[in-house]
Structure formats: C-alpha cells, structure tokens
Amino acid sequence: MSYDILVLGGGNAALCAALMAREAGATVRLVEWAPEHSRGGNSRHTRNIRSMHDAPADVLTDVYSEDEYWQDLLKVTGGQTDEKLARMAIRHTAGCRPWMSKHGVRFQPALGGTLHVSRTNAFFLGGGKALMNAYYRSAQALGVEVTYDTEVVDLELEGGTFRSATVIRNGAEEKIHAKAVVVACGGFESNLEWLREAWGPPAENFIVRGTPYNTGRVLKALIAKGAKSIGDPTQGHCVAIDARSPKFDGGIVTRVDCVSLGIVVNKHAERFYDEGEDFWPKRYAIWGRLVAQQPDQIAYSIIDVKSMGKFMPPVFPPLKAGSLAELATMLTLDPAALEATVRRFNDAVRPGTFDHTVFDDCVTEGIAPPKTHWARKIDTPPFYGYPLRPGITFTYLGVKIDERARMIMADDKPCANVFAAGEIMAGNVLGKGYIAGIGMAIGTAFGRIAGEEAARHVRG
Amino acid sequence: MSAGNGTRLEELVAEAQRVLAICNACRYCEGYCATFPALERRLEFTESDVHYLANLCHNCGACLYACQYAPPHEFQLNFPRVLAQVRQQTYRKYAWPQALGALYERNGLVVGLATAASIAFLFIFTSLVSDPARLFQAYSDAQGSFYAVIPHNVMAGFFTGVSLFVMLAFVMGFIRFWPDLGEEPGEFVKPRTFAEALHDVFTLKYLDGGSGDGCTYPDAQPSYARRTFHHFTFYGFMLCLAATSVATVYHYGFGWKAPYALISVPVLLGLAGGVGLLVGPAGLLWIKSRRDPLLADPRQDGMDVGFLVLLLLVSATGLALLFLRETRAMGVLLAVHLGVVLALFLTLPYGKFVHALYRFAALVRFHLERRRPRPGIAPE
Numbered sequence: 001m002s003y004d005i006l007v008l009g010g011g012n013a014a015l016c017a018a019l020m021a022r023e024a025g026a027t028v029r030l031v032e033w034a035p036e037h038s039r040g041g042n043s044r045h046t047r048n049i050r051s052m053h054d055a056p057a058d059v060l061t062d063v064y065s066e067d068e069y070w071q072d073l074l075k076v077t078g079g080q081t082d083e084k085l086a087r088m089a090i091r092h093t094a095g096c097r098p099w100m101s102k103h104g105v106r107f108q109p110a111l112g113g114t115l116h117v118s119r120t121n122a123f124f125l126g127g128g129k130a131l132m133n134a135y136y137r138s139a140q141a142l143g144v145e146v147t148y149d150t151e152v153v154d155l156e157l158e159g160g161t162f163r164s165a166t167v168i169r170n171g172a173e174e175k176i177h178a179k180a181v182v183v184a185c186g187g188f189e190s191n192l193e194w195l196r197e198a199w200g201p202p203a204e205n206f207i208v209r210g211t212p213y214n215t216g217r218v219l220k221a222l223i224a225k226g227a228k229s230i231g232d233p234t235q236g237h238c239v240a241i242d243a244r245s246p247k248f249d250g251g252i253v254t255r256v257d258c259v260s261l262g263i264v265v266n267k268h269a270e271r272f273y274d275e276g277e278d279f280w281p282k283r284y285a286i287w288g289r290l291v292a293q294q295p296d297q298i299a300y301s302i303i304d305v306k307s308m309g310k311f312m313p314p315v316f317p318p319l320k321a322g323s324l325a326e327l328a329t330m331l332t333l334d335p336a337a338l339e340a341t342v343r344r345f346n347d348a349v350r351p352g353t354f355d356h357t358v359f360d361d362c363v364t365e366g367i368a369p370p371k372t373h374w375a376r377k378i379d380t381p382p383f384y385g386y387p388l389r390p391g392i393t394f395t396y397l398g399v400k401i402d403e404r405a406r407m408i409m410a411d412d413k414p415c416a417n418v419f420a421a422g423e424i425m426a427g428n429v430l431g432k433g434y435i436a437g438i439g440m441a442i443g444t445a446f447g448r449i450a451g452e453e454a455a456r457h458v459r460g
Numbered sequence: 461m462s463a464g465n466g467t468r469l470e471e472l473v474a475e476a477q478r479v480l481a482i483c484n485a486c487r488y489c490e491g492y493c494a495t496f497p498a499l500e501r502r503l504e505f506t507e508s509d510v511h512y513l514a515n516l517c518h519n520c521g522a523c524l525y526a527c528q529y530a531p532p533h534e535f536q537l538n539f540p541r542v543l544a545q546v547r548q549q550t551y552r553k554y555a556w557p558q559a560l561g562a563l564y565e566r567n568g569l570v571v572g573l574a575t576a577a578s579i580a581f582l583f584i585f586t587s588l589v590s591d592p593a594r595l596f597q598a599y600s601d602a603q604g605s606f607y608a609v610i611p612h613n614v615m616a617g618f619f620t621g622v623s624l625f626v627m628l629a630f631v632m633g634f635i636r637f638w639p640d641l642g643e644e645p646g647e648f649v650k651p652r653t654f655a656e657a658l659h660d661v662f663t664l665k666y667l668d669g670g671s672g673d674g675c676t677y678p679d680a681q682p683s684y685a686r687r688t689f690h691h692f693t694f695y696g697f698m699l700c701l702a703a704t705s706v707a708t709v710y711h712y713g714f715g716w717k718a719p720y721a722l723i724s725v726p727v728l729l730g731l732a733g734g735v736g737l738l739v740g741p742a743g744l745l746w747i748k749s750r751r752d753p754l755l756a757d758p759r760q761d762g763m764d765v766g767f768l769v770l771l772l773l774v775s776a777t778g779l780a781l782l783f784l785r786e787t788r789a790m791g792v793l794l795a796v797h798l799g800v801v802l803a804l805f806l807t808l809p810y811g812k813f814v815h816a817l818y819r820f821a822a823l824v825r826f827h828l829e830r831r832r833p834r835p836g837i838a839p840e
Contacts, residue, residue, distance in 0.1 A: 037532060044528050047488055106671035108491035112500045125671050126526030127488030133525060133680060246535075251528050253485035309835070313503055315485040 003029040003145070004458040005451075006165055006178035008152050008218055009185030010034060011041030012128070012440060013422025015135035016447030017182040017454065019103055022142045024455035029176060030139070031150040031167055033185070033213045038249075039148060040132035041186050042210035042394055042423065042439070045251040047111065047128055048121040049444060050437030051093040058097065059107045062119045066090050069120075072435055076285070080431020088403060089429055092445035097122060100444070104134030116281050121437040128440075152185065152218050157225045160415045180417040180454040183407065184447060187395035187423045188216025189236060190248060195392070198233035202390075205297035207241060209391045212248040219424055222399055227418075228408045231396040231427030237434040238288030241391030243298060244316045253315035256386045259287060260374050261310060261356065262303035263345055264388070266294040269328065269337035271345065276362075276373035280311075285434040292390040299388040300331050302342075304380045310356060318384035327383045346377040394439065396427035405450035417457055419450035469507075469549045476510045476542050482535055489523040492670035494660075494826045495543075496523075501835055508640045511553075514546035515815075515822040518666045520675035520686070521755045531754070544757045551814050556632030563810035565759065568766025572807050576773065580799025583610055584792060595791035601719050609791045612711075615798065622805045629809035630817055638821055647828055648821070657823035661816075664690055678750040689743030693771065696736020700774075703730035719785055730778065737775035741768040767812035770804045 003026075007018045010032025018030045032039050052069045053060050069090045073081060097107065106125035110118035124131045139146060149169055156163040162181045167174050188194045190212045195203035223229050245254035260280045263271055264287075273290050277283055291299045321327035324342055325335035344367055352362035354376055362375045399407050399420050406414035407425075422443040429442050480499055483489070490496035495516045502509060519540050524530055529537035548564055555561030563571060587595040587609055599605030607615075638648060648654070660666065664687045669675045673682035707726040710716040720726050745768050777797035784793060808814070 037530075104673075106491075106673070108670070111487050111490055112497070123491075125491045126522065127486075127528070129528050130488075130522075130526035137681065249528075249533060251486075252488070253482055253529075255485075309503055312487075313481070313484050315482050317481075 001029070001174070002177040003027045004178065005029070005180050005182065005454045006031070006176055007182045007184060007451075008165065009041065009183070009422065009424075010039045010146075010148075011184065011186065011422060011443065012043035012046070012132065012135070013443035013447035013450070014041075014182070014184035015132065015139060016444050017184055017419070017421050017451035018139055018144045019135065019142065020448045020451030021182070021455040021458075022139070022144050022451075024452060024459070026455040026458050028144045029178065030144055030146045031152060031165075031176070032146065032148050033151045034148065034211065036148045038211065038213070039136065040129060040211075041214065043443065044127075044129040044132050045210050045249075046124075046131075046437075046440050047252065048117070048123040048437045049093060049096075049440040050120055050435065051097065051122045051441070052090050053094060059109050059122050060119065064120050066094075069093075072120075073429070073438065076433030076435050077431050078433065082428050084403060085401070086429045088449075089442050089445040092448070093441045096444050096448065099448070100131075103138040105131050106134075114281075116279070117436055155181070155218065155221050155225065157222075157415075157418070160226070160409045160413065160418070162415070162418045179458045180419065182405075182419045182421060182447075182450045182454050183218060183222065183399070183424055184421040184443075184450070185218050185424060186211070186214035186216075187236070187397065187426075188219055188233075189214055189392045189395045191215040191217075194220075194233070198397075199292070202292055202297050205389055206238075206292070207243075207245050207250065207254070207389050207391045208248045209239075209241065209245075209250055209254060209393045210248070214394070214423070216395075219398065222407070222418075226410050228400040228410045228412065229397060230400040230425075231398055231431060233395065233397040235397070235427070235432045236395040237285060237393040237439070238292065239284050239391050239393065240287035240291045240299065240301075240388040242314055242316050243387035243389040245389070245391065250391070254391060255284070255312075256301055256314050256388060257284075257311040258303050258307060258314075258386065259284075259301050261307040261376075262301055262378060263342070263371070264299050264301050265333070265338065265341055266299050267296055267333070269333045269341050271341060271367075271369060272299075274369045274372050276371045276375055281436065287388070288390040288392065291388050297390055300333065301386045301388055302327070302338075302378060302383065304378045304383050306376060306380055308384065314386065316386075318386050320382050320384050322381050322383075324378075324383055327385050331385045331387065342378050345371070345375075346379060349375045349377050393434075394423050394426070396430055396432065398424045398427040401425045401428055401446070404453045405446050406453065417454070419454050421446040421450040469546075469553065472542065472546050472549055473507050473510050476514070476546055477505050479537055479539055479542055480505045480510070480513070482529060482537055483523075483539060486529070488528075489526055489539075492522045492526075493518065493520070493666040494823070498826055498829065501829065503835075508642065510546055511550045511637070512641050512822055512825060514543040515550055515818040516826055517543040517547075518664075518675075518819070519544050519755070520667055520669065520677055521680075521752065522669050522676045522682075524755060525676050525680045538754065540755055541757060544755075544760065547815070547818070548757075548760055548763070550637070550818055554633040554637045554818075555810065556629050556636075560810050563807075564763055567762035568764070568807070568811050569762055569769055570766070572766040572770045572803055572811070575806055576770065576796075576800040576803035578799070579802045580796045583795035583798060587791065587795070596788050597791070598786060598788045599790065600786055601721070605785060605790055606718055606794055609794055610798065612717075618798075618802060619805075622802055626805055626808050630814075633809070633814070634817060634821060637818060641821075641825055643825060643828065648824055650828070653824055653827035653831075656827040657820055660823050661820060678747045679752050685743065685747050689740050689747065691740070692736045693740030693744060693768075696733045696738075696740050696775070697771070699729050699733030699736060700778075701733075703727070703733060722782075727782065731782065734775040734779045734782075737771050738779070741771040741775075744768055745772075764812050766807070770800060770807065773800045774804055 005021045007030040022028045108125040154166040164177045241254040319330045328335040328338040348364035348367040364371045364375045405419045407418040529535035552561035667675045667687040674684040677686040703726045781793045
C-alpha cells in the first residue's frame with residue numbers, strides 16, 4: 001500500500017501530525033503499536049499543556065510571556081536546550097488551542113490540587129486520554145487510516161530518503177510505502193534492556209510510569225541508519241513514585257506528594273537531600289534521579305500525623321505505626337538507625353511558623369543535608385511511611401531535527417522526507433530536567449509542524 | 461433480608477472505596493460532573509459517602525472513556541459501573557416496606573406487566589359480573605362513558621389509595637436516607653440549594669458531558685440523545701400529571717365530568733404528555749439497547765426496562781383510549797389503561813423511578829456541601 005504520508009506512533013504528536021497533514025489534503029496512514037484500548041502512548045497519562053499567553057485566555061489566568069516560559073525552560077535544562085526550537089515550541093503554544101478545540105479537545109480550569117499551574121498550564125477536560133479520544137475521532141472523521149496492534153520493525157532509508165516501513169500486524173508483515181514519514185513513536189523508557197545499558201544495574205529497580213510500548217525500536221533503527229542522535233540516554237523525566245506501583249502504566253496516581261512535609265531516608269535510614277529546597281511542584285522532577293542514586297534505588301518518605309491530609313492523597317495507603325521503631329520495621333529499616341536519624345533531625349529543627357504555602361522560616365541548623373523550609377519535628381504519632389522508587393516517565397535520547405521538524409542525519413544534512421515529533425525529538429528542547437506540561441507543548445508544536453511540513457513536501 | 465444481600469452491598473462498597481481512592485489520587489475527571497468535586501472533598505469514604513456519590517452519578521460514562529485505568533488496565537477501574545451497582549443497593553437498603561426492596565432485583569418488566577394485567581383483569585371481571593353489556597357498549601362522549609364502565613368513586617378510591625401509599629413509601633425512604641448522609645432535615649429545604657438542585661434536574665445539567673458536547677451515551681461519541689429522550693419522558697410525565705390535576709379540579713371544582721372535549725385543557729395536556737411518553741421511553745429503550753457493554757449492568761436491565769415499558773404502555777393505552785373512546789372497545793381499553801397506570805404507580809417506589817428521589821437528594825446535598833469550607837487537602 002502507498003500513501004502520501006505515513007505516521008509512526010499513536011500519541012499526541014502523531015495525531016497532531018496526521019490531522020495537520022490530512023487537513024492539508026494528503027492521504028495519511030497512521031500505525032499504532034498498542035491495541036485500541038491502550039492507544040495514545042504516554043499522552044494518555046498527561047493532563048495539560050504548558051501554554052504561553054500575553055493576556056488571560058480561556059482557562060489560563062494572568063500572563064505567561066514567551067520570555068518567562070523560556071527562562072523557566074532554561075532553568076530546568078541548565079542550558080541543555082536549543083533556543084530556536086524551544087522558542088518555536090513556546091510560541092506555538094500561544095495559538096494552538098483553537099485548533100485543538102476544533103478537533104474536539106476540551107479545556108478546563110486547573111484541577112483541584114494543582115492551582116499553582118493555573119497560570120501556566122491549560123488542562124484537558126478528562127485528561128490526556130480524553131484528548132487522544134477526541135483526536136482519534138477527528139482523524140476517523142477526516143479519513144486518516146489508523147491501524148492498531150501494528151508494530152514498526154524496520155525502515156527503508158536510502159541516503160536520507162524514506163522509502164518504506166515494514167510493520168507487523170497480527171503476525172503478518174506488511175511494507176508500507178509513503179512519500180514522507182513522520183516519526184512520532186516515543187522514546188525507549190519501556191525497553192528495560194536499553195535502560196540497563198544506559199543506567200547499569202540500578203535500572204532493574206525503575207518503574208515505568210507510562211506505556212509499555214515505547215521500546216525505542218524505531219529510534220534505534222534510525223540511529224543505526226545514520227540519523228544524528230541528540231541527548232543523553234540517562235536523561236529523562238524521572239520522578240519518585242510509590243514503590244508499590246505497577247511496573248508499567250501506573251500514571252499520575254503513583255506520585256507521592258508529601259516529600260517536602262517530612263523527611264526522606266534511604267535503606268540505611270539516612271537522609272540524603274534537602275526535602276524543603278523548593279515547592280514540591282518545582283522539585284518532584286529531581287527526586288526520581290535522587291532515589292535512583294541511592295543504594296537499591298529505594299527511599300522512604302516519612303511524616304507524622306501533623307502532615308496527614310495536607311497533600312494530594314496517593315493511591316496506595318501509607319504504612320502506619322504508633323512508633324518510629326514499629327514503622328521502621330514495617331519499612332524494613334533498622335529501627336535504631338531511623339530513630340537516631342529522626343532524633344538528629346528533630347534536634348536540628350529551629351522554631352518557626354509553619355506555612356506550606358510559602359517559603360516559611362522552618363529550617364534545620366547543624367545537620368547535613370539541611371532542610372531549608374517546612375522543617376517540623378517528626379514527633380507526633382501515628383507515623384506514616386511511603387516507600388519510593390524512581391519512576392521513569394520518558395527519555396530524552398532522540399533524533400536531531402531542524403525548524404521544519406526534518407530529521408538531521410549524522411552529516412548534519414536534513415532528510416527530505418523524514419520528520420520527527422514528540423518524545424523522539426523532545427531532547428532537542430529538553431536536554432535535562434522537566435517542567436509540567438512541556439512534553440505536550442513539544443509534541444503538539446512539532447507534531448503540527450511535522451504534519452504541515454510533510455504535507456508541503458508531498459505537494460512539492 | 462438474606463445475608464447474601466448484605467454481602468453484596470459490602471462487596472460493592474469495598475470495591476467503590478478502592479475505585480474512589482484511585483480517582484481521588486488522579487482527579488482528571490473533575491470537570492465532567494458533580495461527583496468528582498464531591499469525592500475530592502474526602503480522604504476516606506464511608507458507606508454513606510459511597511451511597512451519596514453513587515446517587516450523584518448520572519451514569520453518563522464520560523469518566524470511563526477518559527480513564528487511563530479502565531479495563532484492561534490492572535487497576536480495572538470502572539467508576540460508573542460500580543456506582544450504578546451501588547445505586548441499586550441504595551434503593552434496596554432504603555426501600556419501604558423493607559421487604560419489598562428485593563423487587564429491585566426481580567425482573568421489573570414481569571412484575572410491572574403482571575401487576576397491570578391483574579388490575580385490568582380485576583376491572584374487567586368486576587364489570588362483567590355486574591353488567592357485561594355496559595362493558596362492550598359504545599358510548600358517545602356526551603354520555604360520560606368512562607364512569608358508566610367504572611364508577612368514578614371506584615376509580616378515585618383506587619388512585620387515592622395508591623398515591624398515598626406511593627408517597628408514604630418515598631417519604632419513608634427519604635427520611636432514612638437523608639440523615640444517613642449526615643445532614644439535618646432542615647438543610648434539605650433551604651430555598652437556594654433546593655432551587656439549584658431543581659435547576660439541575662429540570663435541565664439535566666450533568667448530561668452535557670461537562671463541555672456542552674453531550675454525554676457519552678450510548679457509546680464514546682458525545683451526544684444529546686439521552687438528555688433529549690429523558691426530557692421527553694420527564695416532561696411527558698409531568699404533562700400527564702398536569703392533565704390529571706386539571707381534570708380533578710374540573711371534576712370537583714366545577715362539576716365537569718370526563719371525558720372532556722378534544723380541545724380542552726386536560727386532553728391537550730394529556731395528548732402532549734402522551735406523545736412525550738411515547739417518544740421518550742422508546743428512545744431511551746433504543747439507546748439503552750446500544751449501550752456499551754462496559755457500562756451496562758445486566759442486573760438492572762429488568763428494573764430499567766420494566767419502568768420504561770410501563771411508561772410506554774401508559775401513553776399507548778391512554779392515546780388509544782382517547783381515539784377509541786366512542787367505540788365498543790372503550791370499556792376494555794379503559795380497564796387496561798387504568799390497570800397499566802395503577803401498576804406504574806404501585807411499582808414507582810420499587811423500580812427505576814426512585815432514582816429521582818435519591819438523585820435529587822444527592823444534588824441538594826452537593827449544593828449544600830459546595831458552600832461549606834473545603835477540607836484541607838493539598839493546600840496550594
């Protein structure tokens with residue numbers, strides 16, 4: 001079979017590309033590896049898009065300028081970003097919502113418990129799966145040919161020009177020819193073997209928060225066929241999540257939001273990082289790596305009853321005990337060691353006025369690491385503990401692209417008819433770190449650009 | 461009550477608690493309807509919380525289609541279905557008399573039709589015994605046909621008795637349900653919240669999918685089919701009640717006896733209501749038959765279908781009576797129509813109709829709670 005445009009992948013970026021290309025008049029085939037019920041890659045676990053706006057706009061309050069957005073991005077990436085591409089994505093988010101609405105996506109004010117991002121992030125009514133459902137409905141109505149359960153196993157690239165893709169569906173191999181291809185099939189975070197290659201043995205203890213279908217097979221093939229890679233395989237969006245979470249697809253509910261309210265210890269019952277460094281929404285993205293660096297990649301967030309009910313309820317109930325020693329036993333920690341750590345911490349807590357909504361003056365003195373805000377003694381039973389593991393959300397290793405979303409080859413020349421969008425090229429913008437809603441911003445912006453450019457290429 | 465039902469309720473409450481804990485940690489669906497903001501006010505869910513949330517849910521299905529944890533995900537989360545299953549147990553638990561609560565799990569269609577047939581037969585049999593000729597005679601409207609077959613005081617006596625019983629059953633259900641939610645009786649009748657709940661009912665606010673696109677019924681495609689057919693049913697029912705009320709005033713206030721002329725207030729109201737009760741229940745039955753199996757609860761089909769079929773029969777027999785009232789068929793038709801109407805009323809407290817009572821109570825509660833300070837979860 002032959003089409004104008006073949007889209008590999010079935011998440012947000014893929015659908016944005018397919019819809020744009022179809023709207024431009026191209027015939028489009030989209031192949032999604034997941035079965036229909038699990039379609040949508042990691043996008044189905046998302047809930048918002050970080051959006052620039054120069055004035056209050058529909059669900060967004062106040063102003064979030066291009067420069068402020070760029071500064072936020074610059075800060076989390078530590079400069080590991082491409083300013084031109086980043087600003088393209090940022091500007092794109094200012095104007096893409098009407099198009100999204102046209103395709104059935106609905107927005108709502110920030111969710112309960114997330115008011116801190118009501119200025120910067122536009123939330124999808126019903127979350128990312130509802131958004132994907134809307135896009136798939138629109139794609140069907142517009143005549144995009146979608147097949148599920150279809151794995152891409154190989155690509156035919158001749159001197160940087162795409163010829164065909166080989167896919168397997170229901171055990172049968174099919175070669176799909178197209179005049180252009182949009183590669184939007186994610187990173188490699190659900191490929192445990194590849195994670196082990198990158199991270200070594202600690203990867204054994206990683207939990208994959210999203211889709212099990214992002215095995216990076218296409219990414220690997222592209223790099224092997226001469227695509228220029230970008231990003232570090234150990235970089236990704238990795239947060240500390242409940243150690244009891246499912247190995248894959250646990251999504252949002254696995255998060256544990258009480259880190260800044262208490263202390264976090266490793267398996268030796270020792271603290272290892274300032275839990276009160278910044279507001280949790282600004283720090284949750286670093287705790288995955290912090291836990292990954294601890295022995296056996298396990299940590300425990302410990303609070304007392306004073307903090308109960310002051311954070312978003314996690315999906316798994318906490319372990320609860322009347323004494324620290326008892327809690328330590330439940331968490332398989334050495335009771336004496338935990339008691340000693342808490343005693344040292346409590347002794348270091350200075351008097352202050354606790355207020356979790358501001359940078360308060362509750363600090364520790366004379367311990368390392370310090371706790372620089374929200375430091376309260378852990379002294380009132382019952383005590384609660386949540387076990388934590390690194391939860392990998394997505395990886396940043398990808399293919400390099402230009403401003404037209406064309407894939408760049410190792411010789412720095414762009415491919416004529418290979419375009420990349422979404423997680424597979426997110427590393428161009430996001431070399432490290434994370435800010436909420438940036439993944440959907442990159443996916444939407446470059447998905448739409450890739451679809452448009454691919455259609456332009458086909459029209460000639 | 462058998463131990464089996466207690467266990468069923470306990471199992472369902474436990475499953476609902478599991479599901480609610482996941483939903484409370486996720487919250488992606490909070491824009492869809494009232495149920496999610498209501499659950500987010502809580503960290504733990506008691507049995508009465510579960511009854512409250514279950515009856516707040518309109519079973520539109522939007523949250524299931526949006527759910528990243530829906531089957532086949534290992535969390536096997538099906539929020540609307542477990543709440544629907546709980547609702548049936550709410551009806552059962554608060555039914556009065558308690559013993560009749562078991563009827564919700566019987567085949568409502570069979571119960572309803574059997575009741576209608578028995579009553580119709582009773583009327584026909586009585587007429588046959590007293591004076592067979594009267595039953596099969598054709599009357600002109602001027603002759604006051606209806607009461608020639610079934611005397612007015614018999615008819616009025618039956619309806620008064622049944623209505624009082626039905627009202628008593630509803631009141632008894634409500635006065636046990638409302639305090640179990642932890643609310644004072646006086647709270648229920650606060651004008652502002654009461655009016656807000658009425659507004660939600662009259663407009664079916666929560667069948668708009670949260671976005672105004674309509675709700676995901678019968679399948680994932682948003683549509684206004686369910687709201688439209690429900691409006692036909694609801695307002696059709698109301699118009700029929702209005703027709704009866706006006707006729708009652710005519711009868712007692714002015715001494716004007718039925719049947720009334722075609723161009724008269726009771727007949728026009730009844731005609732409009734009858735059409736509503738044909739289109740509405742037929743439409744609801746049609747979309748119900750196309751309902752996504754993930755969202756259907758076969759244990760409630762009997763209750764749902766029974767109620768809708770009785771409504772359809774009420775309007776069908778009523779309209780037939782209107783058009784054939786000057787023929788020989790009138791006598792039997794009247795008996796059948798009265799049988800169906802009485803059966804509908806008798807089964808109101810033990811069938812799908814009760815959703816109106818508990819849904820309305822839950823909506824009033826929702827608006828009461830909305831104004832109270834939000835418990836301190838996740839301060840910003």
